[in-house]
Amino acid sequence: MAKIIKKDILNSGVVSMEIEATRIASKAQAGHFVMIRVDQHGERFPLTIADANKETGTIRIIFQVVGGSTIKLNRLKVGDDVLDIVGPLGMPLHHENIRHAIVIGGGVGCAIAYPHAKALKQQGSKVSFIAGFRNKDLFILKEDIEATADHVYFTTDDGSAYRKGFVTDVLKELLESEKDVDLVIAIGPVVMMKAVSNVTRLLNIKTVVSLNPIMIDGTGMCGGCRVKVGNEYKFACVDGPEFDGHQVDFNELMLRNSAYIQQEKHTCKLIEEETQ
Template sequence: MYKILKKKTLAENIIMFEVKAPMVAKSAKPGQFVIVRIDEKGERIPLTICDYDKDLGTVTIVFQVVGASTKKMSKLSEGEFLLDFAGPLGNPSEFVSLNTDELKKKKFLFVAGGVGTAPVYPQVKYLREKGIDCDVVIGTRNKDLVILKDEIEALGCRLYICTDDGSLGFKGRVTDFMKKLFDEGNSYDEVVAIGPMIMMKFVCLLTKEYNIKTTVSLNSIMVDGTGMCGACRVTVGGETKFTCTDGPEFDGHLVDFDEAINRQNMFKDEEVRRLHHSRECSCF
């Protein structure tokens, strides 16, 4: 059993848990994820690690309420427990394998869409702790959906906000702002994009024009988290990969995004059906 030490609502339907999980915290690295299960009848929920503290033995996760299981998890309170909290799973971010001298030769641009800001945070934190220069762009529909703004600013990197309605920061898409950065003479060795699949697709189309290496995280299509269900199959460079075991991060210029988007949409109707069913059951 894993105790929820802290719960915080970051935005509408976006919840943060700080969980006591010493063994997971001890081995966690940026880019990895955990599998959470609420109870014996609960489904497995893969969630990218947002933060971890090896000394305190805590791991922070952020999730969006999109289906019956995440709706149920959002009802848990501080002091309550999760049955399973398995991890860390998946491969850490590629830059973790580089030494500090190698990293200091690079400049990173992180592009986060909505709840994708959560897995971006530990990567930026890791680099900033080593004194590595990086910029961060967060894109959301409006200012109320921006999360972890203060936490990222506290890391000392340059943070830019883009909102569709212009309620905060730049009005427009993250790709529009990225192009503005590039055209103004800002140069980057690598772009890391995490967010909605369609956002990552167009980020990669743009960075390919500018010949900038781009890494994406396909965590949103994971289901089982062990490679056994096959739901997270994706074509990368003409080869079939499993997001949970081969990723979750891949070379964005090699990902077949159209296939990945179609695969992700396969489960939407089932999620809606289960969510409606859970609401009906709660009425009796």
């Protein structure tokens, strides 16, 4: 059991929670995630450790309410417990000797990209952060990102705030003007990570993406999170979830992630009916 000690609504569909998890907090690094089970009838599902505080023994998760498990998690209040929380899982990313990194977050992907920006800053790299949202009502972590990165660029798909367009529009311009960029990290919708990787491939700039295949155990045993990277199959939970964006087969990932759409819609409907 792990107690929720803080809950904030970041936008209409995204929630931040701080949870007591002393041992996980003491070991968490950028790139790590946890597997959560809300209650005894729940499935296990992965969420990134957006922040960890060793002093208070807490971790922060930021999640989009998209279906059955996240609806259930969002129903919990401060003082409630989640049944299981396992982690830290995955391979943390070590970015050494990076002069200038461009960190890109798309939507809730900003929550997963943010710890990387923080870690890079702490080790002395220059960080430019590009954060893209569908519209102005969906912004999250604006102040945290602004306080961390050297330069911040916001975009909205519909032009309702800041620059109208996609993160790749800003990326292309930055790569033309900034000649010291030696790392790009892109985290968000699969189509966005694919588009970013296509831009940087032409310039041969190292690009890391964080993959979100369906995970079941999170420990390398079930094979559910299989992803094709170069000529090999990798398990995102133990070999990733971060990989070389130039090597990832994004089309296969999109196909595999849509395999359970009907079941996911059905579960979501059942859970919503329960509450009516």
